[in-house]
Amino acid sequence: DTGVSQDPRHKITKRGQNVTFRCDPISEHNRLYWYRQTLGQGPEFLTYFQNEAQLEKSRLLSDRFSAERPKGSFSTLEIQRTEQGDSAMYLCASSPTGLAGDTQYFGPGTRLTVL
Amino acid sequence: AQSVAQPEDQVNVAEGNPLTVKCTYSVSGNPYLFWYVQYPNRGLQFLLKYITGDNLVKGSYGFEAEFNKSQTSFHLKKPSALVSDSALYFCAVRDSSASKIIFGSGTRLSIRP
Numbered sequence: 001d002t003g004v005s006q007d008p009r010h011k012i013t014k015r016g017q018n019v020t021f022r023c024d025p026i027s028e029h030n031r032l033y034w035y036r037q038t039l040g041q042g043p044e045f046l047t048y049f050q051n052e053a054q055l056e057k058s059r060l061l062s063d064r065f066s067a068e069r070p071k072g073s074f075s076t077l078e079i080q081r082t083e084q085g086d087s088a089m090y091l092c093a094s095s096p097t098g099l100a101g102d103t104q105y106f107g108p109g110t111r112l113t114v115l
Numbered sequence: 116a117q118s119v120a121q122p123e124d125q126v127n128v129a130e131g132n133p134l135t136v137k138c139t140y141s142v143s144g145n146p147y148l149f150w151y152v153q154y155p156n157r158g159l160q161f162l163l164k165y166i167t168g169d170n171l172v173k174g175s176y177g178f179e180a181e182f183n184k185s186q187t188s189f190h191l192k193k194p195s196a197l198v199s200d201s202a203l204y205f206c207a208v209r210d211s212s213a214s215k216i217i218f219g220s221g222t223r224l225s226i227r228p
Contacts, residue, residue: 031214040221042218043218045217091158100212101147103161104161105161106160107158108158109157
């Protein structure tokens, strides 16, 4: 399977705990994006990388959130001191380049539930 | 600022009938428009996009969309609906200077046998 993969698919945690999600983009895709989707809403942009450089972060990405893409391949999204409001589906996408017409291909998502 | 509106939360169509899912957008500069479909507990699947050229764009699973610049719309259409088309559909827009995609709130399409 050469699509975008995410791990884990589901995560249940208690409030206050830290969680980390992983995304493996399509091979050789330079751009990697993170989105958050809550029930009944469309995905909301969180951040994106061009290779290993993080180029933009949304205001939604509070200081409890951090994302990395250390070698320009896979990426991790960490949430520290989770809150119930963090419960959502976290989606990762990748695209070949940064051209505006590029298609972003999405992974299956990680569903986070904070108790 | 970019924005997308999907005015219908739900669209119900009988199998075999044509379907339309509406989308309007606001963007400065040239728009890049996308439709994605989401099945339960799965990520978004790309259907089609408009970058430039013909206003009628054809995509996966028999779907097509018509770009209308004067009405700032990009409605998704299919001539004959299938029960398997039942899913959540998202319209999205990007301008030429932005990297992120802005998504609409989604339209749930329900096809009855």
